Amino acid sequence: GAVVSQHPSWVICKSGTSVKIECRSLDFQATTMFWYRQFPKQSLMLMATSNEGSKATYEQGVEKDKFLINHASLTLSTLTVTSAHPEDSSFYICSARQYGYTFGSGTRLTVV
Amino acid sequence: AQSVTQLDSQVPVFEEAPVELRCNYSSSVSVYLFWYVQYPNQGLQLLLKYLSGSTLVKGINGFEAEFNKSQTSFHLRKPSVHISDTAEYFCAVNTGFQKLVFGTGTRLLVSP
Numbered sequence: 001g002a003v004v005s006q007h008p009s010w011v012i013c014k015s016g017t018s019v020k021i022e023c024r025s026l027d028f029q030a031t032t033m034f035w036y037r038q039f040p041k042q043s044l045m046l047m048a049t050s051n052e053g054s055k056a057t058y059e060q061g062v063e064k065d066k067f068l069i070n071h072a073s074l075t076l077s078t079l080t081v082t083s084a085h086p087e088d089s090s091f092y093i094c095s096a097r098q099y100g101y102t103f104g105s106g107t108r109l110t111v112v
Numbered sequence: 113a114q115s116v117t118q119l120d121s122q123v124p125v126f127e128e129a130p131v132e133l134r135c136n137y138s139s140s141v142s143v144y145l146f147w148y149v150q151y152p153n154q155g156l157q158l159l160l161k162y163l164s165g166s167t168l169v170k171g172i173n174g175f176e177a178e179f180n181k182s183q184t185s186f187h188l189r190k191p192s193v194h195i196s197d198t199a200e201y202f203c204a205v206n207t208g209f210q211k212l213v214f215g216t217g218t219r220l221l222v223s224p
Contacts, residue, residue, distance in 0.1 A: 006155070034211070043202065043216045044156075093155050101146075101212055103155035 002028050004096045006104025013084055013111055021079045021107045023094030029074035030096035035067075038091040038106075050077050084111040114139040114205045118215035125222055127195055133188040133218045135177075135203030145186040146204040146212065147177055156202065162186060173197070198222045 003026040013019050023033060031052050036044040050056040050071035058064050066088075068080040077096075081088050089111045094104040115138045125131045137143060144163050148156040160171025167179040177188045186203060203215040 004155075009153075041217075041219075043214045046211060049211065091153070095156075095212075100158065100161070103148075103157070105155040106153065108153060 002096070002098060002100070002102040004030075004094065004102045004104040006094050006107060008107060009105060010108040011110070013109070015085055015111055016083055018080055018082045019084055019109060021081075021092055021094070021109075023077045023079070023096065023104050025075045025096045025098070025102070028096075028098045030077075030098055031074060032097040033071055033077040034095040034097070034101075035069060035077075035079050036093045036095065038093060040091075044093060047079075081109065084109070086111045114143060114207060114213045116203050116205050116213055116215035118203055118218050120218045121216065122219045122221060125193055125220065127222055127224050128192050130191050131189065131193050131197075131220065133201050133203075133220065135186045135188065135215060137184050137186065137203075137205045139184075139205065139207065141207050143205045143207055145177075145179060146206075147171065147175070147186070147188050148202045148204060149173075150200045150202065150217075152199075159188070159201075193220070193222050195222050195224065 005024045007022050033050045035047045038044050047062045048056045048058045050069045052071050056069035071077040093106045117136045146161045147159040159175050160169045162169045162179045170176045175190050200217045202217050204212045206212050
């Protein structure tokens with residue numbers, strides 16, 4: 001079946017630094033990828049939708065300049081959290097859409 | 113716009129007992145419905161989905177759900193739960209376009 005690989009699974013960074021999270025579709029081409037953020041014991045909040053070769057569409061309230069999304073190929077999308085702060089600490093999950101929605105295993109970001 | 117309501121934030125149940133996790137949706141158009149399971153610090157795994165056809169949908173791990181259009185519900189059921197079913201369960205809806213809209217999740221706690 002469809003597999004989405006997300007790396008890293010966890011990362012700790014210092015406040016003010018940037019962190020890049022990768023999401024790869026391993027055995028299919030994903031024209032659309034989604035990035036979600038999940039707070040502890042809460043649901044998934046859609047941050048943005050990215051289509052290969054075009055700019056991402058961000059949900060209302062999500063800072064485009066802080067959460068940079070690049071979808072340069074049909075198998076890779078990246079989320080870069082720029083100038084991270086402790087309030088950016090969260091669980092980030094990507095999802096790739098082909099005939100259905102396949103989710104990555106998530107990235108636990110902790111900003112100290 | 114679509115929305116999903118999962119009224120039960122937590123459902124405790126004993127092992128081998130039956131369980132039902134409730135999901136109600138709101139939409140002015142036809143919808144596709146999904147149930148996902150999330151284990152701690154992991155992504156989401158698809159349990160089952162309703163796209164069309166039979167209203168009773170069978171999924172993995174012995175779960176099933178019934179689409180009820182008149183009651184706008186898509187409740188998840190399992191006749192006999194195991195300890196390993198302890199996890200967070202999310203109901204989601206979309207209209208066939210891009211976004212999945214998630215409910216707030218139900219934590220299933222199975223005890224011996």
